Amino acid sequence: MTILWRSVRAAAMGASVLVMANMAHAETVLGVALPNLTNPYYVAMKKSFEENGAAQGFTVKVLIADNDDAKQLSQVQTFVQQGVAAVALNCVSSGPCVSSVSELNQAKIPVFTINLLPDPEALKAENLTVVQAVQTDQKAGGTFIGEQLVKDLGADGKAVVGIVGEPTSVAANTRDDGFKEAAAANPNITFVALVNGKVEETTALKVTTEMLQGNPEITVVYSDTEPAALGALAAIQQLGRDDVTLYAFVDKLGVQHIAENSVLKAGAIQEPAKLAQIQVENIKKYLAGEKLEPVINNPPLLVNKDNAGDTVDKAY
Numbered sequence: 001m002t003i004l005w006r007s008v009r010a011a012a013m014g015a016s017v018l019v020m021a022n023m024a025h026a027e028t029v030l031g032v033a034l035p036n037l038t039n040p041y042y043v044a045m046k047k048s049f050e051e052n053g054a055a056q057g058f059t060v061k062v063l064i065a066d067n068d069d070a071k072q073l074s075q076v077q078t079f080v081q082q083g084v085a086a087v088a089l090n091c092v093s094s095g096p097c098v099s100s101v102s103e104l105n106q107a108k109i110p111v112f113t114i115n116l117l118p119d120p121e122a123l124k125a126e127n128l129t130v131v132q133a134v135q136t137d138q139k140a141g142g143t144f145i146g147e148q149l150v151k152d153l154g155a156d157g158k159a160v161v162g163i164v165g166e167p168t169s170v171a172a173n174t175r176d177d178g179f180k181e182a183a184a185a186n187p188n189i190t191f192v193a194l195v196n197g198k199v200e201e202t203t204a205l206k207v208t209t210e211m212l213q214g215n216p217e218i219t220v221v222y223s224d225t226e227p228a229a230l231g232a233l234a235a236i237q238q239l240g241r242d243d244v245t246l247y248a249f250v251d252k253l254g255v256q257h258i259a260e261n262s263v264l265k266a267g268a269i270q271e272p273a274k275l276a277q278i279q280v281e282n283i284k285k286y287l288a289g290e291k292l293e294p295v296i297n298n299p300p301l302l303v304n305k306d307n308a309g310d311t312v313d314k315a316y
Contacts, residue, residue: 030058030283031079031087033100035116036067040252041272042090044316045115048276049088056284058085069096076100080107086131086283088276091116094170098122105129110286114279115272116171130294131286134279137297138171139178141268142224144302145247146182148266149189149220152245158188162211164197164204164223164232172199175224175249192218197228204231205238212239223248229264230254236263250303252312259308268300271315 032049034042046062053060061084065072069092079087080103087104089111091097097118104111105128113133123130153159161183166172183189195211197204204223208231212218221236221244223229229248236244248254250267257264275298282292303311 028059029084030060031084032062033089035065035092037064045272045276048273052277052280065092069093073099076103086110088112088279090114094119101128132292134275134296136270137299138174141300142175142178143182144268146179150186159220160217161191161220162193162218164208164228166199172224199225199227201227201231204228205234208232208235221246226251226254255303255308255312266304269303269315270300
């Protein structure tokens with residue numbers, strides 16, 4: 001009987017040690033949910049999460065949703081089942097992403113959002129909590145580009161602008177607001193059209209072509225995403241509109257075009273590696289008991305012909 005009790009007690013103690021070891025491991029695991037790896041932006045962000053996470057003592061698990069909202073929700077549920085210490089969530093889409101936040105809140109796993117954030121009104125309506133959002137200051141990016149346009153035109157310059165945007169995106173609309181407000185410093189800048197590039201190069205090529213054909217007076221095209229900017233660039237070139245210049249939010253390829261002094265004259269580039277670094281460092285602080293600011297806005301970098309050669313290495 002004594003031998004049997006010792007065996008049971010030893011087994012129980014062993015199980016307890018195993019559970020405690022698993023809990024200790026879970027406390028160091030950071031789950032990262034990203035939309036895709038087709039965009040160099042997210043490739044840089046993934047690398048930064050892994051490198052900075054390791055430097056902060058985390059085991060980083062990155063799951064890629066392939067731009068599928070349902071797949072991202074399923075991956076977040078996987079993080080819940082694994083009992084990760086925290087989740088860094090870059091939404092595929094703002095609205096559906098609220099369900100992912102809900103899953104994490106129910107599991108009492110702190111959620112930190114980055115770059116594309118969940119719908120704030122829906123979060124409020126469902127009484128959901130995000131510890132901290134780290135994002136690019138989208139309006140500042142639009143402002144930088146608008147200011148560059150005003151500078152390029154000069155005091156007496158004129159421009160007729162068409163926008164290739166994404167009207168359903170809060171971030172894109174915020175960028176547009178910053179651009180238009182900065183451009184208002186020159187009363188000779190007017191806006192005549194807005195088309196939906198849907199953050200797709202092929203779609204933007206089509207709608208920009210139609211916009212320029214329908215509004216031949218346009219001399220400047222502004223795009224609030226790089227994929228749309230590349231489509232707009234192709235449209236301008238295919239139409240032979242040498243009188244039209246392009247200003248846009250850009251990534252690596254866009255910066256290359258600016259460096260080559262092409263139709264694309266200037267833009268704003270986000271810093272995905274820096275955003276991930278900021279988030280990892282603040283997750284570490286939060287888990288150590290520090291209180292964080294609810295939102296961090298990191299300004300993007302202005303890219304023009306003077307600095308394009310050095311900008312990509314700094315941002316990525």
